[in-house]
Amino acid sequence: xxxxxxxxxxxKHHRDPAExxxxxxxxxxxxxxxxxxxxxxVAKELKIPFSKVYSMATFFATFSLEPRGKHIxxxxxxxxxxxxxxxxxxxxxxxxxxxEAGGTTDDMFLxxxxxxxxxxxxxxPLMIVDGEYHGNMDAGKLxxxxxxxxxxxxxx
Amino acid sequence: xxxxxxxxxVTFKIEGxxxxxxYGDSLLEQxxxxxxxxxxxxxxxxxxxxxxxxxxxxxxxxxxxxxVTTSCNYPVQxxxxxxxxxxxxxxxxxxxxxxxxxxxxxxxxxxxxxxxxGVMETPYEVQEQDKDNDCVLCGLCSRVCxxxxxxxxxxxxxxxxxxxxxxxxxETAEACIGCGACVYVCPTDCIGLQESDGIRHIEKWHxxxxxxxxxxxxxxxxxxxxxxxxxxxxxISKDQLNICxxxxxxxx
Ligand code: SF4
Ligand code: SF4
Ligand code: FES
Ligand code: FES
Numbered sequence: 001x002x003x004x005x006x007x008x009x010x011x012k013h014h015r016d017p018a019e020x021x022x023x024x025x026x027x028x029x030x031x032x033x034x035x036x037x038x039x040x041x042v043a044k045e046l047k048i049p050f051s052k053v054y055s056m057a058t059f060f061a062t063f064s065l066e067p068r069g070k071h072i073x074x075x076x077x078x079x080x081x082x083x084x085x086x087x088x089x090x091x092x093x094x095x096x097x098x099x100e101a102g103g104t105t106d107d108m109f110l111x112x113x114x115x116x117x118x119x120x121x122x123x124x125p126l127m128i129v130d131g132e133y134h135g136n137m138d139a140g141k142l143x144x145x146x147x148x149x150x151x152x153x154x155x156x
Numbered sequence: 157x158x159x160x161x162x163x164x165x166v167t168f169k170i171e172g173x174x175x176x177x178x179y180g181d182s183l184l185e186q187x188x189x190x191x192x193x194x195x196x197x198x199x200x201x202x203x204x205x206x207x208x209x210x211x212x213x214x215x216x217x218x219x220x221x222x223x224v225t226t227s228c229n230y231p232v233q234x235x236x237x238x239x240x241x242x243x244x245x246x247x248x249x250x251x252x253x254x255x256x257x258x259x260x261x262x263x264x265x266x267x268x269x270x271x272x273x274g275v276m277e278t279p280y281e282v283q284e285q286d287k288d289n290d291c292v293l294c295g296l297c298s299r300v301c302x303x304x305x306x307x308x309x310x311x312x313x314x315x316x317x318x319x320x321x322x323x324x325x326x327e328t329a330e331a332c333i334g335c336g337a338c339v340y341v342c343p344t345d346c347i348g349l350q351e352s353d354g355i356r357h358i359e360k361w362h363x364x365x366x367x368x369x370x371x372x373x374x375x376x377x378x379x380x381x382x383x384x385x386x387x388x389x390x391x392i393s394k395d396q397l398n399i400c401x402x403x404x405x406x407x408x
Binding site for chain 1: 307313324331
């Protein structure tokens with residue numbers, strides 16, 4: 001991330017170390033992950049130890065320290081979703097896209113992530129694709145959602 | 157009654173005997189001061205308590221309520237009654253030690269401590285990833301590095317099963333000045349510090365630092381980087397610091 005962009009984010013949060021979490025979230029919103037150099041720069045600008053920034057970045061499951069795919073597919077593996085077959089959804093994506101849970105496809109098209117309950121258990125099994133929630137998922141629906149993504153991409 | 161302030165004089169009881177203390181004192185410290193034996197892994201009087209090892213359990217009676225609590229981070233208060241060796245405390249501590257044995261099965265410090273309390277084995281499963289790891293995640297190293305050395309080169313990373321004590325990215329801890337304070341304070345001796353060929357090597361933080369050669373006696377003593385940092389902080393010129401403590405003392 002270039003300095004101007006980073007400075008805008010830092011200024012927005014008053015360069016306040018107490019807002020570190022929000023700052024990291026803003027960086028990830030732009031970069032799709034937390035680049036090491038950006039975290040170093042944040043530490044320097046906020047005058048806090050790099051180890052503390054890294055510590056926070058690794059504490060929250062929402063942060064990724066590695067570049068992620070263009071699309072992020074998150075499958076809920078919380079108890080309610082799990083008993084309704086969330087594992088099968090994960091398997092399906094793993095198979096169709098040749099990607100491990102937590103990993104990214106070689107062509108950087110898709111990152112597959114799992115979370116433990118997003119608080120919408122009634123809709124389970126639940127999946128979030130690029131921020132959009134899809135409830136009551138099954139194999140057919142999953143296929144349709146991901147196929148749509150591919151089509152979209154082909155058009156661009 | 158006004159609210160008590162830190163440092164106010166208080167009277168409390170340990171095993172039925174009355175003692176004086178200051179409001180807010182660490183109960184563990186008071187217990188040890190008066191000769192009561194309480195085990196611990198994550199406590200050191202030089203830094204703030206953290207309460208993670210759960211070994212310093214005691215029973216505290218406050219008013220009508222009596223409960224088992226960690227003593228390191230329990231502030232001494234007026235009128236409390238403390239029991240260090242009740243059946244409940246022994247039972248709880250045993251479980252805690254069993255859990256420690258399942259987390260750091262090879263650590264000599266943990267095994268010795270467990271044996272001292274009659275715990276020789278653990279019924280809990282040992283996870284593959286923990287088999288060769290002696291770190292008990294007590295956080296003493298990073299608290300010392302934060303609060304005493306003011307460098308904060310290392311910290312906890314991840315959480316739950318993946319919680320570790322690490323340098324950022326588990327790569328060279330660039331902020332580390334190689335003072336060795338963390339090594340000194342680590343209860344399980346799992347950080348590792350070696351010196352060879354003029355280099356101080358701190359294993360766990362992947363840090364190699366050249367040692368300064370004393371201008372008087374020619375012996376290598378502290379890492380040069382550490383002396384530079386001291387010079388920056390204290391205003392003492394680096395040249396003065398290039399003489400080892402032994403030679404410096406003999407000059408005076
Ligand atoms: S040796 Fe490095 S990590 Fe350890 S206390 Fe000193 S500065 Fe901190
Ligand atoms: S390295 Fe040692 S001092 Fe640091 S957390 Fe692990 S056991 Fe505690
Ligand atoms: S378990 Fe999936 S939303 Fe709660
Ligand atoms: S010494 Fe109290 S919890 Fe570790």
